[in-house]
Amino acid sequence: MNIGELSKLSGVSSKMIRRYEDDGIVAKAKRTDSGYRVYQDQDVQIFKFIKRSRELGFSLSDTKQLVSLWRNKSRSSAKVKEIAKQHVQDLTEKLNETRQMILQLNHLVKNCHGDSRPDCPIIDDLESH
């Protein structure tokens, strides 16, 4: 199949299929004589794997390692778990930062009249935190 059909079947855009190939996340696709990329049915699963990895927030770098581990039948699950645990830790840090922002902003928003007058605790906070 061509890249367009693979894109439809896997849910990954043609742009990103080429990008993943450039980044070495997947092997280079075979080409027709005229240069078109040619894919097999099993390639759909590879790109679905990548898509799921991205949905879980893994970076392309992590994803590259995970694809490699997936392909490696003598992998250790410890390695996979290590990548996932580190990712969870990173996400948790981001979560806490975002939560802090929301807490502070909600406090300020709650105390802002939101009318035509200029007085505003949000501006006050920014001005003299």
Added chain:
Amino acid sequence: MNIGELSKLSGVSSKMIRRYEDDGIVAKAKRTDSGYRVYQDQDVQIFKFIKRSRELGFSLSDTKQLVSLWRNKSRSSAKVKEIAKQHVQDLTEKLNETRQMILQLNHLVKNCHGDSRPDCPIIDDLESH
């Protein structure tokens, strides 16, 4: 004062001070005959304002509007509140997405042996979600 001292006093890097000027978030700085940017004491507060806005996660575009509203003595607090509320909503969406990722990942990590064997529920999820 020069840009270096302003940077120290405000906590904003020289790089970003120039960038904010290029983006029109702050007015163009006066220059010496030799081209050095020259700042006043009150400029420290402007860049601290911007820094705080960034700490609360506001985009440069939002920050630009907030600086403008801060400067506008006949502003309506409603406009400020609108920007902040939209931002809180965006942050909340991101928070929920991140929370979902963490929940799913934690479930998978918990069930992964993390030993030398290849069997791994994390890989299984990615392979056939």
Added chain:
DNA sequence: CTTGACCTTCCCATAGAGGGAAGGTTTATG
């Protein structure tokens, strides 16, 4: 009058995706 610490602008890189141009190929239709 040289050295070092400033400053200037300009280009590049990051991460992950999309837009779009310029041009070649394939397929369907008249």
Added chain:
DNA sequence: CATAAACCTTCCCTCTATGGGAAGGTCAAG
């Protein structure tokens, strides 16, 4: 068979926010 539409190719640009670093000018102290 010819032509048009729908593909495909590579290449460069854009977004967001920030930093690195080069090449070169300026200023102050020794």
